[in-house]
Amino acid sequence: MLIRSFPLVSPPVTPHCSEHSEESPQTKYALVLGGFDGLHLGHKCLLDEAKACASPIAITTMFGEKGKVLFTKEERRFLFERAGISYLLELDLSGELRDFAAEKFLEELFALIPVSRVICGEDFRFGKDARGDAALLKELAPCPVSVLPIVKAKSGKISVSVCKRLLGERQFSHLNAWLCSGYFIRGTVEHGRQVGRTYGFPTLNLTAPDEKLLPPDGVYGGICATPKGIFKTIVNIGARPTFGVAERKIEAYLDDFSGDLYGATVDVYPTEFFRSIEKFSSAEALKEQLQCDIARLRSRRII
Numbered sequence: 001m002l003i004r005s006f007p008l009v010s011p012p013v014t015p016h017c018s019e020h021s022e023e024s025p026q027t028k029y030a031l032v033l034g035g036f037d038g039l040h041l042g043h044k045c046l047l048d049e050a051k052a053c054a055s056p057i058a059i060t061t062m063f064g065e066k067g068k069v070l071f072t073k074e075e076r077r078f079l080f081e082r083a084g085i086s087y088l089l090e091l092d093l094s095g096e097l098r099d100f101a102a103e104k105f106l107e108e109l110f111a112l113i114p115v116s117r118v119i120c121g122e123d124f125r126f127g128k129d130a131r132g133d134a135a136l137l138k139e140l141a142p143c144p145v146s147v148l149p150i151v152k153a154k155s156g157k158i159s160v161s162v163c164k165r166l167l168g169e170r171q172f173s174h175l176n177a178w179l180c181s182g183y184f185i186r187g188t189v190e191h192g193r194q195v196g197r198t199y200g201f202p203t204l205n206l207t208a209p210d211e212k213l214l215p216p217d218g219v220y221g222g223i224c225a226t227p228k229g230i231f232k233t234i235v236n237i238g239a240r241p242t243f244g245v246a247e248r249k250i251e252a253y254l255d256d257f258s259g260d261l262y263g264a265t266v267d268v269y270p271t272e273f274f275r276s277i278e279k280f281s282s283a284e285a286l287k288e289q290l291q292c293d294i295a296r297l298r299s300r301r302i303i
Contacts, residue, residue: 004090005112008081028116029058029087033124033137035160036061038071039079039180042151042158046119047083049146055116058087060109064094068213070163075186083180087113102127106140118145153178167215170273184225184269185212185250189261201290203236204261206250206268217248217277220270221297224254227264231257232302234293235268238277253290255297271302 030053032046039047050057061076063069071079073090080088089112091097100108105127118141126132134147151158158178166175167183176182187206204224208214217238224233231254238248252268274293280286 004092006088008077008085008088026114028055028114028143030055030117030119031113031115032057032059032085033118033120033126034060034062035065036076036080037069037160038076038163039083040158040160040163040178041153041180042121044180045148045151046121047085049119049148050117051084053117056086057084058089058113058115059085060089060091062091062093064092064098069211070160070167070183070213072186072209072212075184078186079181089113099128102132102136103140105132106137110142115141115143117143120145120147122147122149164213167213170215170218172271172273176271182269182271184267185214186265186267187250189264189266191262201253201287204252204254204266206252206266208250214250215270215273219274219277219293221272221274221293221300221302222268222270223302224252224269225267226254226257226261227266228257228259228261231255232297232300233268234274234290234297235270236277237270240277253294255294272300 030050032050034043034046036043036059047057059080061073061080063073077088089109097105097108118137120134120137122134124134124137124147126137134145138145138147156162163175163178163183166172166178172183185206185208187208190205190207214237218236220235220237222233222235224231224235233255234253236249236251240249240251250268252266274296280289
């Protein structure tokens with residue numbers, strides 16, 4: 001399927017027409033156009049413009065391009081719903097859609113959803129070879145179009161590509177100042193080897209989807225949002241060489257938590273790089289280091 005569309009919240013009620021009505025009234029949306037790998041401050045300006053319209057908000061998001069993503073489909077749906085967006089259009093760029101002429105792209109798009117206004121950034125491009133621009137959009141859209149200027153910070157344009165670079169450089173304070181939500185990793189708690197329990201540090205084990213962009217391997221401080229509350233967290237991303245495990249995994253220790261979260265969905269927010277992963281001489285040596293990590297974690301005002 002080239003485009004998947006569905007409501008993020010209960011769809012607005014559409015009145016039924018009587019048999020004497022000439023046309024069926026439809027709910028019209030303020031449609032925000034872009035790739036939207038999450039929401040950053042530049043995107044917030046577009047959403048603020050949409051919220052000023054007397055319409056529920058719809059948004060596009062794009063998948064299928066090369067490279068990893070900051071936020072997965074599930075994570076984006078969570079972010080969009082929390083931002084007050086009512087309807088989502090997922091555009092798959094891995095197939096025919098990439099080769100649609102700009103005019104056909106708009107034809108397909110506007111056939112899917114009734115719109116009262118369209119909002120995009122001045123750098124929005126669409127259609128084959130990105131030939132479609134704001135001028136063509138204004139010409140062919142069935143409603144008024146608002147084109148907003150690019151949002152810039154002191155260091156330059158706020159963009160997803162720069163956010164990815166900041167993540168790779170572990171610059172979480174800078175990254176999270178730009179992201180409306182903060183960077184997080186969503187996963188389902190799995191059964192692990194339960195080695196941490198043997199030396200007093202039980203952990204949650206998660207696996208990120210292949211397309212998810214993770215920070216470089218290391219040990220991080222942060223928080224974890226769970227169905228049982230929010231906890232300060234130490235998260236290990238990468239191998240566990242002390243125990244001979246080379247597989248790259250996500251393992252989170254929740255400070256002051258007790259209980260069972262197997263099967264639960266949790267969101268891990270790494271906010272500070274603590275140290276590189278290393279092989280300790282024994283489990284006891286690792287335990288001593290973890291105690292230092294926990295002391296450092298508790299000294300931070302994270303939540």
